[in-house]
Amino acid sequence: GAGVSQSPSNKVTEKGKDVELRCDPISGHTALYWYRQSLGQGLEFLIYFQGNSAPDKSGLPSDRFSAERTGGSVSTLTIQRTQQEDSAVYLCASSLMDLQNTGELFFGEGSRLTVL
Amino acid sequence: AQSVTQLGSHVSVSEGALVLLRCNYSSSVPPYLFWYVQYPNQGLQLLLKYTTGATLVKGINGFEAEFKKSETSFHLTKPSAHMSDAAEYFCAVSDGDGLTFGKGTHLIIQP
Numbered sequence: 342g343a344g345v346s347q348s349p350s351n352k353v354t355e356k357g358k359d360v361e362l363r364c365d366p367i368s369g370h371t372a373l374y375w376y377r378q379s380l381g382q383g384l385e386f387l388i389y390f391q392g393n394s395a396p397d398k399s400g401l402p403s404d405r406f407s408a409e410r411t412g413g414s415v416s417t418l419t420i421q422r423t424q425q426e427d428s429a430v431y432l433c434a435s436s437l438m439d440l441q442n443t444g445e446l447f448f449g450e451g452s453r454l455t456v457l
Numbered sequence: 458a459q460s461v462t463q464l465g466s467h468v469s470v471s472e473g474a475l476v477l478l479r480c481n482y483s484s485s486v487p488p489y490l491f492w493y494v495q496y497p498n499q500g501l502q503l504l505l506k507y508t509t510g511a512t513l514v515k516g517i518n519g520f521e522a523e524f525k526k527s528e529t530s531f532h533l534t535k536p537s538a539h540m541s542d543a544a545e546y547f548c549a550v551s552d553g554d555g556l557t558f559g560k561g562t563h564l565i566i567q568p
Contacts, residue, residue, distance in 0.1 A: 345500075374556075383560035384501075384547065432500055443489040443508045444551025448500035 343367075345449035347433050353455045354423055362418045362452045366435030373416050374436070374446065375408060379429040387431075390416065423456045430454070459484040459550045463559035471567045476520075476535040478562050480548030483529060488550045490531040492522055495545040495561075504546070507531065518542065540566050 346365040354360050366373050375387040386400040390410040401407070405423075410416040420427055430453050434446040464479040482488060489508050493501040505516025512524040518541075522533045531548060543566045548559040 384558045389555070434501075443506065444549075444556045445489075445491065445503060445506060446501075446556055448493075448502065450500040 345433055345435050345447055347431075347449035347452050349452055350450065351453045351455075353457065355457050356425060357422055359419065359421045360423055360454060362420075362431050362433075362454070364416045364418070364433030364435075364449060366414065366416070366433070367437075367447055368414075370435035370437050370447070371413065372436040373410055374434045375416070375418050376432040376434065377402075377429045378432055378451070384432070387418070420454075423454075425456045428454055428456045459488065459552055459557045461548050461550050461557055461559035463546075463548050463562050465562055466560065467563045467565060469565040469567055470538045472540055473537050476533070476538045476542065476564065478533040478546050478548075478564065480522075480531045480533065480559060481529055482531060482548070482550040484550055484552055486552045488552060490522075490524060491549040491551070491556070492516065492520070492531075492533050493547045493549060493558075495547065497544070501547060504533070538564075538566050540568065542566055 348363045371392045373390045377385040388408045389397040405421045408418045430451040432451045434448045436446050460483045462481045491506045492504040494504045495501045504520055505514050507514050507524045515521045520535045522531050524531050545561050545563050547561045549556050
């Protein structure tokens with residue numbers, strides 16, 4: 342597609358359930374990021390994938406959070422045993438990391454997660 | 458290490474008035490600087506960016522920003538605010554290996 346695609350756009354789940362959020366980056370973009378945006382808060386970095394390198398997981402808030410990126414393209418963010426404090430908008434972004442990389446990110450519209 | 462400080466979590470201006478959103482950064486290398494805008498219930502979109510060359514950069518919707526190295530600033534301005542400018546604005550800095558965002562400024566436009 343022309344832009345970063347995220348699904349679902351909205352997800353309501355019960356506390357304790359697992360959820361999966363999907364991100365389809367721009368074709369050819371080797372870098373992929375996940376951010377979390379809570380109500381009234383800024384952007385919280387979660388995880389970063391770059392090509393075939395080991396991901397930077399330094400932003401994941403707990404071991405309930407994990408992410409994978411298959412084939413260097415689509416990524417899935419998984420939250421296990423969801424808690425109410427996990428309610429937020431989860432934003433995915435991708436970037437073309439070339440020799441003249443400026444770090445510009447292209448964002449999807451986000452997945453809004455509500456944990457009841 | 459790099460960091461971004463946006464002064465003012467909320468800025469309110471009257472329609473037609475000057476918009477000024479402040480951003481200061483720190484970076485150990487010459488930075489790339491960005492402003493992103495987020496309209497309600499949408500993702501972030503690039504408003505403008507500074508990479509090299511002219512220090513005054515123009516973006517979409519009449520916004521512009523000036524890179525001032527001596528002041529480590531990259532403030533965003535627009536001469537005349539419009540109701541449609543109401544949104545969240547994020548300043549970001551990159552050293553070419555990752556983007557660091559400020560906490561955002563919520564711009565409110567008063568009729």
